[in-house]
Amino acid sequence: xxxxxxxxxxxxxxxxxxxxxxxxxxxxxxxxxxxxxxxxxxxxxxxxxxxxxxxxxxxxxxxxxxxxxxxxxxxxxxxxxxxxxxxxxxxxxxxxxxxxxxxxxxxx
Numbered sequence: 001x002x003x004x005x006x007x008x009x010x011x012x013x014x015x016x017x018x019x020x021x022x023x024x025x026x027x028x029x030x031x032x033x034x035x036x037x038x039x040x041x042x043x044x045x046x047x048x049x050x051x052x053x054x055x056x057x058x059x060x061x062x063x064x065x066x067x068x069x070x071x072x073x074x075x076x077x078x079x080x081x082x083x084x085x086x087x088x089x090x091x092x093x094x095x096x097x098x099x100x101x102x103x104x105x106x107x108x
Contacts, residue, residue, distance in 0.1 A: 001029040002063075006039050006051030011070045055079045058087075068092070 003026060007013055014033060023031045032042050036052070043049065043057045049067045058064070058081055066088045069077065077089055 001026050001048070002042075002046045003029050003031045003048040003050065004039060004042050004046040005031065005033045006036055006049065007033065008036070008052055008070050010072075011051070052076060053082070055081065058082055058085075066090070 003022060005011075005014055005019075005022075019031050019033065023029050032046070034042050036054075039051070040057055040060055043053075043061045043064070045063055046061065047063050047065050049057075049061075049064060051070055053061075053067050053069075054076075058079070064087050067077070067090075069089065069091045072091065074089060074091060077083075082089070
């Protein structure tokens, strides 16, 4: 499993400890932290994305099963390709240290 994390305004960074906890909770998942500009290079073989997903990135994805948005609104995900897909969308704007490592794995 590959988990792509794209930090943003409500998740400006992620600690090495949390990355390791996500990796272990995902059964030795490949966890990649990327800038929004470079995420297009990783989204094609990602199963889970934590962050914001542009239409361009969505169209470049092949295995995506779940997107967990780091913003409170979901209007940016309401393009037809996403809405008509089987990809699960969840949202949590306020992070708690206890749930951060397991959240990307909850629906896999």
